[in-house]
Structure formats: C-alpha cells, structure tokens
Amino acid sequence: MSKRKTILRVENFVKSYEEGKLAVNHLSFDVKEGEVFALIGKSGCGKTTSLKLLSGQLRPDDGSAYIYGERILGPHERLLAGHDKIALVEQDYNLFNHQTVADNIKYPIRRSSKKYQDYRLKELLRICELEDYKDTRPKELSGGQKQRVAIARAIADEPPVLLLDEPFSHLDMAMRSDLRRMVKNIAIEANISVVFVTHDTHDALSMSDRIGVMSQGTILQTASPEEIYKQPLNAYAAHFFPHCNVLTSEELKAVGVNKEEGEYMARPEWLGVVEADHSDKTATLKHIDYFGNASYGQWEFEQGFSVWIHHDSFFTIKVGEKRNIILLDHVDWWKLQTK
Numbered sequence: 143m144s145k146r147k148t149i150l151r152v153e154n155f156v157k158s159y160e161e162g163k164l165a166v167n168h169l170s171f172d173v174k175e176g177e178v179f180a181l182i183g184k185s186g187c188g189k190t191t192s193l194k195l196l197s198g199q200l201r202p203d204d205g206s207a208y209i210y211g212e213r214i215l216g217p218h219e220r221l222l223a224g225h226d227k228i229a230l231v232e233q234d235y236n237l238f239n240h241q242t243v244a245d246n247i248k249y250p251i252r253r254s255s256k257k258y259q260d261y262r263l264k265e266l267l268r269i270c271e272l273e274d275y276k277d278t279r280p281k282e283l284s285g286g287q288k289q290r291v292a293i294a295r296a297i298a299d300e301p302p303v304l305l306l307d308e309p310f311s312h313l314d315m316a317m318r319s320d321l322r323r324m325v326k327n328i329a330i331e332a333n334i335s336v337v338f339v340t341h342d343t344h345d346a347l348s349m350s351d352r353i354g355v356m357s358q359g360t361i362l363q364t365a366s367p368e369e370i371y372k373q374p375l376n377a378y379a380a381h382f383f384p385h386c387n388v389l390t391s392e393e394l395k396a397v398g399v400n401k402e403e404g405e406y407m408a409r410p411e412w413l414g415v416v417e418a419d420h421s422d423k424t425a426t427l428k429h430i431d432y433f434g435n436a437s438y439g440q441w442e443f444e445q446g447f448s449v450w451i452h453h454d455s456f457f458t459i460k461v462g463e464k465r466n467i468i469l470l471d472h473v474d475w476w477k478l479q480t481k
C-alpha cells in the first residue's frame with residue numbers, strides 16, 4: 143500500500159459552525175490510489191463535516207485539501223457545489239424516485255455519447271450487482287439496493303475518489319456484508335480511493351486498508367485495522383471495539399500482573415478461564431453477551447473490577463460460577479497513552 147501514489151491530501155482542515163466551537167480541528171490525512179480509508183469516531187466528532195469539506199460542499203475556515211496535488215475549491219470558489227473528481231454518497235442516498243435505476247445511474251454521464259453511456263451502465267450494473275433492477279424505480283428497492291444505486295451513480299463518471307457517509311447504517315447484517323465486499327471490490331477493480339465515515343467498527347475493520355480514529359474534530363491515530371485493534375493509542379481508541387478491557391497497573395497488580403504505572407488494554411480473546419483454585423485471579427461470571435458463534439463473559443474479580451472474556455460456542459459455564467482468569471501466553475497487555 144505504501145508504494146501507491148497519494149491521490150488525496152488533507153492539510154489542517156478547520157471548521158466551526160458556531161464561534162468558539164470547532165467541528166473540525168486541524169484535521170490532516172492522506173489517501174492513496176485504490177485505498178479504502180475509514181474515519182471512525184463517536185457521534186458529533188466531526189466525521190460528516192470532514193466529508194462535506196472534502197467534497198467541496200462546505201468551505202473550511204482554514205486548511206486545504208488537494209487531489210492529485212490540485213487544491214479542492216470550496217463552494218464560494220466555484221459555480222456548482224461539489225467536485226468532479228470526488229463523489230459523495232450521503233446518508234439519505236438522494237435518488238430520483240420517478241426515474242428508473244438505469245436513468246439514475248446514467249444521470250452524471252447524460253451528456254456523454256450514447257455508446258459510452260450504454261457501456262458504462264452495463265459495467266456499473268455488473269459491479270454493483272444491479273443487473274436485475276435496471277428498469278425498477280428506487281421506491282420499489284430495498285435499502286441495500288438503493289445504496290448500490292447511489293454508489294453506482296456516484297462512480298458513473300469515474301471519479302478517482304468516492305466518499306461514503308455511514309454507508310451501511312440503515313442495512314441489516316447480511317446486506318452490510320454484501321455491500322462491504324462490493325465497495326472493496328470497487329476500490330480494487332475500478333482503482334477508486336474510498337473514504338468512508340462510520341461509527342461501526344466492523345465496517346471499519348473489515349473494509350479498510352487504513353483507519354483514522356477521530357475525536358473532537360481531529361485524527362488521534364491512523365493505522366491499519368490490525369494495529370488499531372491490537373495497539374490503540376489510548377482508551378478512547380481502544381473502546382471503539384466492544385468488550386474492551388482497560389485496567390490500571392494497580393488493578394493488574396492486584397491480580398498478579400506486574401506492569402509499570404499506567405493504563406493497559408487487553409482484547410477479550412487475549413484472556414482465558416481455567417478451573418478455580420482460589421488464587422488471586424479468581425473471578426465470578428456476572429453476565430454473558432451471547433452471539434451464537436461466540437459469547438462474551440463479564441468476569442468480576444474479588445478485588446472489585448471486571449474483565450470481558452471471549453468464549454467459543456461450546457462455553458458452558460453459568461452466571462454465578464467462579465473460575466481463574468489467565469492471560470494467554472502469546473499476547474500481553476498493551477500500554478495505552480494517558481495524555
């Protein structure tokens with residue numbers, strides 16, 4: 143990935159809607175050719191505003207973005223809002239309901255030759271798996287199918303960058319998984335760089351080449367999904383993934399794990415349970431989050447704090463039972479930054 147050319151560069155974007163309150167606060171990142179880049183962060187951290195700045199819909203108070211080294215103009219500098227090299231798919235799709243899927247998709251290329259329009263439509267219907275819905279109107283489509291049409295329309299004119307705002311938030315699990323695969327495929331097959339914002343960590347982990355963790359309008363950490371999962375910068379980044387364990391060095395010491403002073407993280411599958419022998423590490427199962435193929439048990443130590451542990455589908459221990467907790471050999475508690 144690192145050898146690929148940088149397509150999009152954001153330098154110190156700043157934006158406030160109200161005086162003294164920054165929605166985007168010195169945001170910088172770059173995106174490479176064909177890369178899928180996720181911006182994750184809590185509600186209100188500035189994800190949508192960042193996409194609107196990038197797409198040229200909003201004017202930054204400061205900072206600039208560049209595509210192929212060319213500065214992206216704000217709405218005050220151009221006649222039409224938006225940018226022809228960057229396509230944005232917003233949360234509500236914005237499809238033309240009175241037109242067919244084919245007409246919706248062809249809209250951005252309506253001034254091109256008929257031959258190109260026909261060729262491109264065929265290609266987009268294939269990539270976005272919409273061949274059976276070409277003559278259907280959007281109101282007769284499911285949420286996932288509408289999202290496919292919105293994406294097909296957005297990339298009709300072959301923009302090098304596609305921005306997606308919470309692309310799968312309205313969709314059920316099965317549809318999400320199909321669409322993730324489709325978006326990844328678009329990036330690879332059409333060599334389009336995709337920037338998407340989400341608060342769903344599964345979307346971010348499974349689709350992206352890199353993730354930027356946003357907080358209060360800026361990126362705290364940019365890294366591969368694996369690094370963000372295993373080596374998050376701080377407790378905020380660590381807690382994006384559910385059932386995360388963050389303990390202080392004092393808490394760890396109380397159960398026999400000696401670490402220098404600080405805060406440490408372990409994912410639930412880094413810990414395990416063994417038969418209780420009344421040692422320091424004895425804990426009681428307080429709660430189970432059941433997911434069918436796995437479950438997460440909340441184990442409370444006698445010292446008054448608890449950890450989440452991942453269990454496989456053959457797990458049979460019942461709430462209220464006691465066991466010993468172990469740290470699995472191949473991993474260690476990860477030290478988090480506290481400042």
Ligand SMILES: Nc1ncnc2c1ncn2[C@@H]1O[C@H](COP(=O)(O)OP(=O)(O)OP(=O)(O)O)[C@@H](O)[C@H]1O
Nearest residue numbers: 159160165183184185186187188189190191192341
């Ligand atoms: N049009 C607006 N006018 C005033 N404040 C706004 C406007 N749009 C967003 N904000 C504020 O700017 C901040 C960032 O909002 P933004 O929508 O970019 O966050 P977000 O991370 O996309 O949130 P969500 O995940 O809930 O969509 C928030 O404090 C929000 O209240």
